[in-house]
Amino acid sequence: MRNHIRELRSAAKGMTQQDLADRVGVTRQTIVALEGGAYTPSLALALRISQIFGKAVEDIFWLED
Amino acid sequence: MQKVAWTELIVAILAAILVTAIYPWLGQGALGGFGVLGFAGVTVLFLRRRGNTVVTDERDRQIDERARLRAISTAWMMLFLCLLVIIGWANSSNGHVVPTAMLTWLVWIHFTICLAVKGIAALLIYRKQEHAAQN
Numbered sequence: 001m002r003n004h005i006r007e008l009r010s011a012a013k014g015m016t017q018q019d020l021a022d023r024v025g026v027t028r029q030t031i032v033a034l035e036g037g038a039y040t041p042s043l044a045l046a047l048r049i050s051q052i053f054g055k056a057v058e059d060i061f062w063l064e065d
Numbered sequence: 066m067q068k069v070a071w072t073e074l075i076v077a078i079l080a081a082i083l084v085t086a087i088y089p090w091l092g093q094g095a096l097g098g099f100g101v102l103g104f105a106g107v108t109v110l111f112l113r114r115r116g117n118t119v120v121t122d123e124r125d126r127q128i129d130e131r132a133r134l135r136a137i138s139t140a141w142m143m144l145f146l147c148l149l150v151i152i153g154w155a156n157s158s159n160g161h162v163v164p165t166a167m168l169t170w171l172v173w174i175h176f177t178i179c180l181a182v183k184g185i186a187a188l189l190i191y192r193k194q195e196h197a198a199q200n
Contacts, residue, residue: 029124030124
């Protein structure tokens with residue numbers, strides 16, 4: 001699963017990985033793994049991230065072919 | 066939580082080294098060396114929350130679950146293989162008798178293997194994810 005988290009974070013006035021991690025309640029390492037596509041988030045985490053950026057889940061996450 | 070995985074691996078290795086080192090002098094008494102495995106309990110200290118900092122999250126729990134599954138499967142498989150070998154040996158050359166001391170060793174060795182495999186498996190998963198995230 002891929003995502004636009006890095007781009008959205010940069011667009012959100014330079015929000016750091018730690019800022020996002022604190023807001024969604026995970027560790028910074030999890031954000032690193034998410035942005036690198038190395039970790040597939042739970043539905044709850046995906047929803048929390050989409051809430052932070054004010055976008056629909058499918059606008060942030062998509063399945064790779 | 067890589068610190069937890071490292072601690073489990075180090076404790077398992079220390080226990081194995083200690084038991085191997087004291088066995089020539091203490092014989093069966095060297096089983097006491099497996100008491101070192103109790104230090105694996107210090108891992109709870111790493112899980113204490115400090116202020117609002119998130120210490121573990123869903124990814125850590127998922128990795129811990131996967132590592133535990135691998136550790137239990139490995140130890141379980143090895144236990145059965147060892148039991149087969151012991152039963153074969155007892156039937157062929159020890160008058161169908163399995164010494165209880167041998168079973169005690171078997172149980173402690175498998176606790177150690179279980180802890181070591183869990184540590185290694187968790188560290189490998191963390192490393193694989195970090196590597197994938199960098200690419």
